[in-house]
Amino acid sequence: MAPTPSVSVQAEAFDTGAEVAALTAGRTDIGAVVSFTGLVRDLTGDLEAMTLEHYPGMTERELTAIAEDACKRWPLDGVRVIHRYGRLTPGDPIVLVVTASAHRRAAFEAADFLMDYLKTRAPFWKKESRHGTAGEWVEAKAKDDADAARWEKGEKVQE
Numbered sequence: 669m670a671p672t673p674s675v676s677v678q679a680e681a682f683d684t685g686a687e688v689a690a691l692t693a694g695r696t697d698i699g700a701v702v703s704f705t706g707l708v709r710d711l712t713g714d715l716e717a718m719t720l721e722h723y724p725g726m727t728e729r730e731l732t733a734i735a736e737d738a739c740k741r742w743p744l745d746g747v748r749v750i751h752r753y754g755r756l757t758p759g760d761p762i763v764l765v766v767t768a769s770a771h772r773r774a775a776f777e778a779a780d781f782l783m784d785y786l787k788t789r790a791p792f793w794k795k796e797s798r799h800g801t802a803g804e805w806v807e808a809k810a811k812d813d814a815d816a817a818r819w820e821k822g823e824k825v826q827e
Contacts, residue, residue, distance in 0.1 A: 673735030673747040677727050679754040682764050691746045691766055698745050700772035702779040704765045710758035714798045718806075720753040720762070721793045727751075734785045738767070741781065742774040749782065751790060784816040 674691075676682075684705055692698055708718050735747045746768035756762055765782045769775040788808065797803035 670736075670739040671744055671746050673732060673739060673749065675728060675731045675735055675748075676750045677722060677724070677731065678750065678752060681752070681761060682750045684761075684764060684766075687748050687750065687764060687766055691748050691768055695745065695768070697770060698768045699770045700775040701766065701768045702772075702775040704763075704779050704783055705761050706763040706783070708756045708758050708760045708762050712798075714800075715758050716797045716799050717755050717757050718762075719755045719795045719797065719803070721795075722753050723791060727791050730789060730791055731786070734782060734789060737785070738778045738782050742767075742769065742778040743771070744769050744774060744778055747778070747782070749786070751786065751792070753792065781819050784812070784819060787812040788816040 684703055688701055688703055692701060708715075731749055731751060735749050738744065739747060744767055746766070748764070748766040750764040752760075752762050763783075763786060765779050765786070767775045767778040767782070769778070794806040795803045796806055
């Protein structure tokens, strides 16, 4: 039986270790846990902050649907997804994906799938504020769409 994914959309920071411990507590049938933490990055050296906005209710429903899709595709024993919103600064954790399975490949692939779909289908609006500017909204990236499309084609992405 597929697990019920746990999804949160929150402004507060999260504790990855606590989330992994909660997902695996009392379980002896889990053989692999994969966690991914996405951080706000500053590739140009002038990012002051990234502000994420969302539509409460709709965003949680979409993230849950993505996580349920992962549970249908792989034999998972647990899924935890946390996505933050609000004003975040470089280095702040922005997203957490934890997958648990009896087998490592399922846990790795499901976590990868979840991140690709969160990047392309999660309804967040991102605004980057650079030092000395009012900021601008961030467009979706074609590479993210190509990464997500591989799950429909069954292809692997070359890095």
